[in-house]
Amino acid sequence: xASEEHRIRERxxxxxxVWREQHSPEKASAGCPTRRDLYHSPNIPRTTARPTPPAAPxxxxxxxxxxxxxxxxxxxxxxxxxxxxxxxxxLGKKGKTAFAAAYRxxxxxxWLRVDQNGSYPVxxxxxxxxxxxLGRALPLCFEGLSERCHPLCLLARRGTLMLLAEHPERAQVxxxxxxxxxxxxxxxxxxxADVCGFALTVLAPLAELCGAALEQFLDRLLPPVxxxxxxxGKLAAxxxxxxxxVEESCPGAGAKIRRKVxxxx
Numbered sequence: 001x002a003s004e005e006h007r008i009r010e011r012x013x014x015x016x017x018v019w020r021e022q023h024s025p026e027k028a029s030a031g032c033p034t035r036r037d038l039y040h041s042p043n044i045p046r047t048t049a050r051p052t053p054p055a056a057p058x059x060x061x062x063x064x065x066x067x068x069x070x071x072x073x074x075x076x077x078x079x080x081x082x083x084x085x086x087x088x089x090x091l092g093k094k095g096k097t098a099f100a101a102a103y104r105x106x107x108x109x110x111w112l113r114v115d116q117n118g119s120y121p122v123x124x125x126x127x128x129x130x131x132x133x134l135g136r137a138l139p140l141c142f143e144g145l146s147e148r149c150h151p152l153c154l155l156a157r158r159g160t161l162m163l164l165a166e167h168p169e170r171a172q173v174x175x176x177x178x179x180x181x182x183x184x185x186x187x188x189x190x191x192x193a194d195v196c197g198f199a200l201t202v203l204a205p206l207a208e209l210c211g212a213a214l215e216q217f218l219d220r221l222l223p224p225v226x227x228x229x230x231x232x233g234k235l236a237a238x239x240x241x242x243x244x245x246v247e248e249s250c251p252g253a254g255a256k257i258r259r260k261v262x263x264x265x
Contacts, residue, residue, distance in 0.1 A: 099144030
């Protein structure tokens, strides 16, 4: 019994010796941190000089006039109006369609303009609606449905709806269908969800104006719409709703829609 107690005391004494050696001041001076160092960092004086502030503030870079005159980029994204062109490019410089070329040439500005109207920009006629040449303006606006940059997409999208709803000569729209079907199909097939979603919105008022005249162009318009109907998202719901509106305006198109779009019931 005494020998067992002696061995335990020897073992504890050995552990205590090891602990004292590990936490001795000599070890600490050699670079081994002690428990006190771990919990109480010493107040070490600064050894480097503080940087000297410059004598004069650094001048800011002056943005280009095209970028300075643009509206807020976050605003147009929140309102779904498209994205702002690259910095310094200027408004409308990145568009590749005929609508963008007409905008840069000043032709669109004679018919449509953007009224900022506080924080929510709107599109208004720059001239009387009767003075806007429908045969020229409407095909250009349909070309602009594929645009993604502000203000091109804003002018093209809202200009399209305004011409279809408010132009006094909108009864001539069925005669323009051969020039409208191609750009509308391109917008419906665009991979950008905003572009395709608005093109689906245009289908309903176009079908109401054209009626049975639109039926012969459905073979070109239905394939890209059918590709959008296969999911459960907002775009699929918008595509199915647009097809219902087309069938209401063109009663004879129901069989063709069901044959081309399996998801439509």
